[in-house]
Amino acid sequence: MAGRTRRNPRRHLTTAALLVAALTGACDRKQDSPKDDKVTKAAAKSDDPVAAADAMKLSVLGPVPIPEDRPQTQAKIELGHRLFFDERLSVDGSRSCYSCHQNEQGTGGETPLAVGAGGKPLPRHSPVLWNVAYLPALYWDGRASSLEAQARGAWAGGNMGVGEENLAAKAAEIGKIPGYAARFAEAFPEEGATPETIVQALSAYERTLVCKDTAYDRYAAGDKEALTAEQKEGLVLFMGKGGCGTCHAPPHFTTAVAGEGVFFNTGVGVAGVKPEEVDVGRKKVTERDEDFAAFKPPTLRNVTKTAPYFHDGSAKTLQEAVRFMASGGHDNEHKSPLLADRQLTDTEIERIITFLSALDCPQKLERPELP
Ligand code: HEC
Numbered sequence: 176m177a178g179r180t181r182r183n184p185r186r187h188l189t190t191a192a193l194l195v196a197a198l199t200g201a202c203d204r205k206q207d208s209p210k211d212d213k214v215t216k217a218a219a220k221s222d223d224p225v226a227a228a229d230a231m232k233l234s235v236l237g238p239v240p241i242p243e244d245r246p247q248t249q250a251k252i253e254l255g256h257r258l259f260f261d262e263r264l265s266v267d268g269s270r271s272c273y274s275c276h277q278n279e280q281g282t283g284g285e286t287p288l289a290v291g292a293g294g295k296p297l298p299r300h301s302p303v304l305w306n307v308a309y310l311p312a313l314y315w316d317g318r319a320s321s322l323e324a325q326a327r328g329a330w331a332g333g334n335m336g337v338g339e340e341n342l343a344a345k346a347a348e349i350g351k352i353p354g355y356a357a358r359f360a361e362a363f364p365e366e367g368a369t370p371e372t373i374v375q376a377l378s379a380y381e382r383t384l385v386c387k388d389t390a391y392d393r394y395a396a397g398d399k400e401a402l403t404a405e406q407k408e409g410l411v412l413f414m415g416k417g418g419c420g421t422c423h424a425p426p427h428f429t430t431a432v433a434g435e436g437v438f439f440n441t442g443v444g445v446a447g448v449k450p451e452e453v454d455v456g457r458k459k460v461t462e463r464d465e466d467f468a469a470f471k472p473p474t475l476r477n478v479t480k481t482a483p484y485f486h487d488g489s490a491k492t493l494q495e496a497v498r499f500m501a502s503g504g505h506d507n508e509h510k511s512p513l514l515a516d517r518q519l520t521d522t523e524i525e526r527i528i529t530f531l532s533a534l535d536c537p538q539k540l541e542r543p544e545l546p
């Protein structure tokens with residue numbers, strides 16, 4: 176066991192170093208250079224947090240990656256928008272995608288654990304959908320490698336309850352609804368309504384769910400008035416003393432955009448649960464012990480609106496979630512060494528939360544008129 180705990184930190188630190196390098200390369204503005212990086216680090220240590228924040232080189236979001244073989248068209252997006260809101264997609268007409276990803280919860284879930292079609296309890300909390308198009312691996316454990324695969328999983332599986340073997344019949348049923356037929360013909364003239372075109376349309380719509388105009392984004396783009404002094408103080412704590420930026424790196428506020436996704440064990444879902452009953456998270460996908468109870472750091476964009484928090488919905492408030500993270504999570508054999516007790520004062524926790532409000536997404540999903 177001692178050997179394993181010694182091996183782990185190296186693995187995680189190497190992953191972290193790599194991903195920070197990858198992110199800097201991939202997302203920072205062109206003019207960024209190693210020299211700027213030093214400025215950022217020095218600034219984060221300075222006594223004047225406002226000046227320190229203003230001196231930081233912060234990265235902004237690039238364009239949404241669009242798969243080459245699935246170009247976006249207005250017809251697909253409009254069709255997908257309607258399908259996303261349409262409860263007729265589910266086995267019993269009780270659930271649309273939107274049912275579990277609503278504006279009121281910032282596009283996350285309302286209940287700690289999601290409840291699928293037929294009242295079926297699901298094992299995890301519904302995550303936020305803003306900026307999912309940037310993620311190389313979907314779900315808390317990264318088991319789906321495309322939006323299309325994820326949408327098919329949600330539609331066939333417990334969320335909508337249709338069953339893989341019934342998807343073709345369901346697609347045909349949807350395609351016959353007057354109003355949809357013409358939309359399918361326009362968006363997919365060759366194929367019409369099939370499981371594949373339905374998940375492609377849903378994904379085309381999801382690729383438009385972009386949140387890149389928060390106060391943070393305006394600030395990072397050069398508007399120094401976009402953040403208040405307290406938010407700047409919170410930003411410096413977030414990137415510096417709090418150590419949050421390692422796993423929730425700007426501009427995505429998650430490191431899950433690097434490589435095939437990055438997963439960390441923070442101890443969520445481990446406390447007081449029998450080892451054999453713990454949700455093993457990433458380990459189920461990789462079958463590696465060190466991925467035990469490791470989950471994707473969710474984006475913190477829109478986080479003030481998405482209570483409850485964590486993959487098991489166990490934190491009721493943002494304050495509770497931030498305190499858990501800042502105090503080093505819950506100890507267990509595989510906890511990431513990047514998570515430590517940062518000894519933050521109550522005021523410092525409050526400042527970080529104030530900074531997180533600079534990540535509020537201004538837009539909402541629009542409910543379309545259904546065919
Ligand atoms: C019954 C509630 C429910 C319904 C209905 C539902 N989802 Fe979800 N969604 C969830 C939950 C819970 C998760 C996380 C599951 C996991 O990680 O194992 C999730 C995850 C996702 C993710 C991954 C986000 C990320 O950050 O990795 C996307 C994208 C998504 N859903 C889109 C959809 C689409 C599209 C539909 C409709 C086809 C849909 N959802 C229907 C509950 C729901």
Ligand code: HEC
Nearest residue numbers: 417419422439443470471472473484485486496500501513
């Ligand atoms: C070692 C990487 C790591 C560090 C460092 C870290 N986090 Fe996290 N964070 C995660 C992971 C992983 C999750 C998801 C945990 C889960 O649900 O199992 C998470 C979840 C969260 C959530 C809940 C979001 C949601 O939608 O459910 C908040 C809020 C949060 N972190 C804030 C912070 C803050 C603030 C800091 C700094 C004090 C911080 N984190 C430091 C990895 C990290």
